[in-house]
Amino acid sequence: xxxxxxxxxxxxxxxxxxxxxxxxxxxxxxxxxxxxxxxxxxxxxxxxxxxxxxxxxxxxxxxxxxxxxxxxxxxxxxxxxxxxxxxxxxxxxxxxxxxxxxxxxxxxxxxxxxxxxxxxxxxxxxxxxxxxxxxxxxxxxxxxxxxxxxxxxxxxxxxxxxxxxxxxxxxxxxxxxxxxxxxxxxxxxxxxxxxxxxxxxxxxxxxxxxxxxxxxxxxxxxxxxxxxxxxxxxxxxxxxxxxxxxxxxxxxxxxxxxxxxxxxxxxxxxxxxxxxxxxxxxxxxxxxxxxxxxxxxxxxxxxxxxxxxxxxxxxxxxxxxxxxxxxxxxxxxxxxxxxxxxxxxxxxxxxxxxxxxxxxxxxxxxxxxxxxxxxxxxxxxxxxxxxxxxxxxxxxxxxxxxxxxxxxxxxxxxxxxxxxxxxxxxxxxxxxxxxxxxxxxxxxxxxxxxxxxxxxxxxxxxxxxxxxxxxxxxxxxxxxxxxxxx
Numbered sequence: 001x002x003x004x005x006x007x008x009x010x011x012x013x014x015x016x017x018x019x020x021x022x023x024x025x026x027x028x029x030x031x032x033x034x035x036x037x038x039x040x041x042x043x044x045x046x047x048x049x050x051x052x053x054x055x056x057x058x059x060x061x062x063x064x065x066x067x068x069x070x071x072x073x074x075x076x077x078x079x080x081x082x083x084x085x086x087x088x089x090x091x092x093x094x095x096x097x098x099x100x101x102x103x104x105x106x107x108x109x110x111x112x113x114x115x116x117x118x119x120x121x122x123x124x125x126x127x128x129x130x131x132x133x134x135x136x137x138x139x140x141x142x143x144x145x146x147x148x149x150x151x152x153x154x155x156x157x158x159x160x161x162x163x164x165x166x167x168x169x170x171x172x173x174x175x176x177x178x179x180x181x182x183x184x185x186x187x188x189x190x191x192x193x194x195x196x197x198x199x200x201x202x203x204x205x206x207x208x209x210x211x212x213x214x215x216x217x218x219x220x221x222x223x224x225x226x227x228x229x230x231x232x233x234x235x236x237x238x239x240x241x242x243x244x245x246x247x248x249x250x251x252x253x254x255x256x257x258x259x260x261x262x263x264x265x266x267x268x269x270x271x272x273x274x275x276x277x278x279x280x281x282x283x284x285x286x287x288x289x290x291x292x293x294x295x296x297x298x299x300x301x302x303x304x305x306x307x308x309x310x311x312x313x314x315x316x317x318x319x320x321x322x323x324x325x326x327x328x329x330x331x332x333x334x335x336x337x338x339x340x341x342x343x344x345x346x347x348x349x350x351x352x353x354x355x356x357x358x359x360x361x362x363x364x365x366x367x368x369x370x371x372x373x374x375x376x377x378x379x380x381x382x383x384x385x386x387x388x389x390x391x392x393x394x395x396x397x398x399x400x401x402x403x404x405x406x407x408x409x410x411x412x413x414x415x416x417x418x419x420x421x422x423x424x425x426x427x428x429x430x431x432x433x434x435x436x437x438x439x440x441x442x443x444x445x446x447x448x449x450x451x452x453x454x455x456x457x458x459x460x461x462x463x464x465x466x467x468x469x470x471x472x473x474x475x476x477x478x479x480x481x482x483x484x485x486x
Contacts, residue, residue: 101258
């Protein structure tokens with residue numbers, strides 16, 4: 001059967017989102033380029049039809065369902081019209097996969113994308129400034145758009161957190177503080193610095209190819225290196241034709257390109273009426289001792305919610321204990337007002353222990369609802385405090401942080417095991433340690449250096465003992481017993 005006959009049949013086949021099914025693996029990936037000048041693993045879908053919320057790892061009502069990509073098994077190739085692409089400092093390509101996501105965002109995903117655009121101007125100026133300072137393309141901000149919709153509190157089903165969706169280990173590797181009081185993956189400024197450093201490393205690792213760097217950001221650099229070796233190609237679109245990369249990663253780059261194209265010319269694509277939020281602007285003050293955010297808000301003459309929104313990295317309603325000089329963000333222009341009012345507040349009245357945080361090990365029949373009821377809190381509070389995402393059904397044996405009301409005199413119901421006081425809580429320890437390969441390093445020299453066998457080092461990193469190590473590659477050199485590689 002000829003391609004033309006197949007194409008005619010396709011026109012009368014059941015319509016998909018846009019009235020026809022696009023080929024995901026066609027060879028039309030290089031119709032037009034416009035360039036004027038971009039170890040974390042998210043949970044991938046195992047179904048051909050993936051919700052956009054799952055693909056991006058975002059909770060809530062900000063996203064709607066989307067087919068994860070076009071059918072890669074169709075025999076015909078769809079010829080696309082030429083498009084005038086906007087100027088960008090990352091390469092923009094127009095092909096069937098990019099066209100697919102542009103059309104989705106214009107139609108079924110219109111509401112979600114409009115929310116992302118509305119929120120974008122709140123953070124894009126600051127993020128562009130950071131990227132520029134680090135010598136990175138400023139249009140990498142659109143990677144944060146497809147990761148989280150620019151939501152600092154975005155939480156994936158795999159517990160990736162924040163606007164750049166960092167996993168805990170990767171965040172700590174790039175100096176983000178993560179403990180029971182602070183999670184700097186939610187800090188738009190600090191997490192952008194970390195993302196810039198990570199993307200710069202990926203860009204160098206993949207020979208200055210932003211498509212491979214972006215794919216590595218999504219799937220992990222080792223996954224992309226193995227795909228390159230498997231298919232003997234450094235072309236992202238060629239790698240996408242094979243079956244090794246997961247659908248989420250294959251869709252990641254075209255989704256990024258589609259988002260950038262629309263965001264640069266929103267009116268052209270049906271987003272002329274978006275109400276953009278004002279850019280976030282703040283002063284920074286140093287807090288000498290633990291202080292309630294409510295106290296800060298009153299001293300600034302604003303609501304507590306305003307202070308919380310400016311400081312999403314704070315996991316509780318106060319600055320952290322034992323952290324003199326903590327840098328807190330307050331509304332722009334309120335520094336003098338705050339300092340004058342704060343100085344008049346006695347030190348003993350700056351913080352009142354209304355909530356005591358304890359640890360509780362979940363039992364076999366425990367659910368988030370039953371635990372929340374026992375400790376007089378809400379399932380939503382527990383899920384956020386413990387970074388549970390949607391993993392709320394497998395709680396047995398998991399140690400949870402529980403907020404217990406103190407000021408109101410509400411005591412938790414008796415439990416059959418002890419709870420640990422807040423002062424004894426420890427920050428989460430990374431389960432892996434990494435090392436960046438340098439010129440001259442060999443598998444055997446690194447094995448000796450880190451006191452492991454070459455066989456174990458090979459297994460941890462899926463290496464072959466006779467394969468030379470590529471300088472710049474980041475490999476696992478230590479693992480906590482019982483932990484598996486991501």
